Amino acid sequence: MTTTLDMATTELREVNTTLQGAAKAQANAKYVIVNPRGSHAMACGLDGALDVTIKGSTGYYCAGMNKEATITVEGSAGPGVAENMMSGTVTIEGDASQYAGATGHGGLLNIKGNASSRCGISMKGIDIVVHGNIGHMSAFMAQKGNLVVLGDAGDALGDSLYEARLFVRGSVKSLGADCIEKEMRTEHIDLLKKLLEQAGADARPEEFRRYGSARKLYNFNIDHAGEY
């Protein structure tokens, strides 16, 4: 059974309270939200398996702190979508604004359109697949997880990067401090194949280049001062 919540008649707080309650109580229940009109903080803090479809575009911080739930936005998402996600899947059919998937610990963020600047900033284990392009300063200080970009990346990709893996099929405008291109080994091809399949992305792993940390900034060395 699918429950529809209409935001033309239901307050945001009530929508989130309903979803949060259902996430804990009704495993894999389906919810559809209509008339989101770019509202903020939609479907946030879901702690349990739930299937949510938002019919339209959302504002700031949609699907933040998600755990186990599957959330689909049939439109575009504003700044901070799926911020600090722990697990589950968040799919954006349109574009995502700034800092999509920031500080995410786990789960899959699947952006079918483009993502703006600072995509995956400080990611800590999340997998992010962007079918279009990403903006500048993406994966800044990213620590763990995988960022896959089928299109192009903007300036300063992976600045001050830790152990996150970055895969880009298109061009990279520039690499940030301590981010370098790395060899694509079999293990990376296998990993990428799995991620592309999960995201339903039409691309072959061999078309991508891998970027990662040169690990020069891990320890202070005065000779690297210019890199900071």
Next chain:
Amino acid sequence: MCGIVGLFLKKDELRPKLGDMLTDMLVTMTDRGPDSAGIAIYCEETDGNVKITVQSDTPAADFDDLDATVCAAIDAPVTIKVIDTHAVLTLPEEKEAEAIALLEERGLRIMGAGVSMEIYKEVGLPRDVAARFGLRQMGGSHGIGHTRMATESAVTTMGAHPFSTADDQCLVHNGSLSNHNQMRRKLAKKGVLTRSENDTEVGAAYISSRIAEGASLGEALEGTLKDLDGFFTFVTGTRNGFGVVRDPIACKPAVMAETDDYVAFASEYRAFADLPGIETAKVWEPEPATVYFWER
């Protein structure tokens, strides 16, 4: 934070609805900036005449017979339209400087001037400001609006956006400029004077001064990327154009929408929710350090 909205109509059929559409967009942005609100709107032009928008805290006394007083002083026909604390005086273009000097001498605050542009701005919630000025009833070709969360200067009418520093030019801003005092002094040395302590007015004055020196609006907007320091999303209006630029870091939000009927700008997508045809519009986020411009 601050909230910005802008709407540039491509088709004349929508002109009577411009104020209504802009007001909805402005009110939606209230929680980004509840301190003050304002719009600059480009409405009907009258041949050979210029419109000067002035503000007074004591409009009953200041606007009473103002048209006759100005008419006698400049020896030219003057009409007046009084709306709440604002009045728009229409008079021959060649008398503009003389009239502005006279109005300032009488203690009135000049909001802006131009053959087409009128500016209405006050402190208070956007909904209340819009109601006081009857913004919904206004028609026109394009306009920009702003809801302010004050950061760099006081919550006053003069600190409210939009700012106009040359005829038919206006600017709204989300962000804060860190070199505005230095730039204000540089502009003052060139004879470009600002009327407030506000950082945004410096941004507006910078653009106006570059245009006065011969730059195109596009070139002037490019210049902001080099000469202004800080965070900014600027939206500007001219007599026949509408422009957008964001600083290279671009952390201030911006979203645009375009259909065959209009180009719209807002700080958040929410502001577009009631625009006609938004479901099928091209919606995108303007790139950092990139100038966007439309002209009719």
